[in-house]
Amino acid sequence: MNHTNASQDILLREDKQGAVYLTLNRPERFNTLSEVMLSALQHELDAIAVDPAARCVVIGSNGRGFCAGHDLKEMRSNPEQAYYQTLFRNCSRLMQSIVKLPVPVIARVQGMATAAGCQLVASCDLAIAGRSASFAVSGINVGLFCSTPAVALSRCVAPKQAFDMLISGEFIDAETAMAWGLVSDVSEDADLDVAVADKVAQILSKSPAAVRYGKSMFHAQRQMSLADAYDFAGNVMAENMLNPDAQNGVDAFLDKRKPIWEQPGQ
The missing domain is CATH 1.10.12.10 (Lyase 2-enoyl-coa Hydratase, Chain  A, domain 2)
Incomplete structure (x- = not known):
């Protein structure tokens, strides 16, 4: 079954024998977590949470990058503290919904995952990355410490490595991300879909x-x-x-x- 939500195809959903594939579909903006994207993801996760037929979820994306985090252009057009508090509250709710979801969530990562995009990877139960994938919490480079991404990152990466990423804003490659615990597996780029499918099949074979x-x-x-x-x-x-x-x-x-x-x- 294939269907999309009402957000003009910004998020795609496909259901395959109990596996739900959610695909961020804003490639021209590196799949940033705009207000509409956050709302679309939250809508789908809320539906999956009460669906007894759902057995696992894969969050992926179209284009050259997985997710570049929050939409900075959108943020700068709303320079009010109340707006930012609501935005980060909604993002935090989304990340917690992933953790609370009753079935495993796999991040399928190609290209770069930065800031809240890296937070999204860290919030998933499993993450499979293509070898060319890269990860950063780079808000510090524009004068904004990635405080909310730090919550998820510091819960799967050792404190000194997590703080190093947060305070330097530097990228790490997929192999380093796996060594540090941010991702669970790395595959060749061309084999990423096969690696994800194998993990999904493994989960679906269990009770x-x-x-x-x-x-x-x-x-x-x-x-x-x-x-x-x-x-x-x-x-x-x-x-x-x-x-x-x-x-x-x-x-x-x-x-x-x-x-x-x-x-x-x-």
């Missing part, structure tokens, strides 16, 4: 229920103390164990047969 248990548990326990995290994880695992998929999966393992997962929403 939909177990994936949803895992996504919500993983992010929630990171905010807890060690003891609280173990208590929480133990309760989640006990509930997961009573799910029909887990019971079927264990029986299939013991019987040396392939499990058949329940397919919610279908």
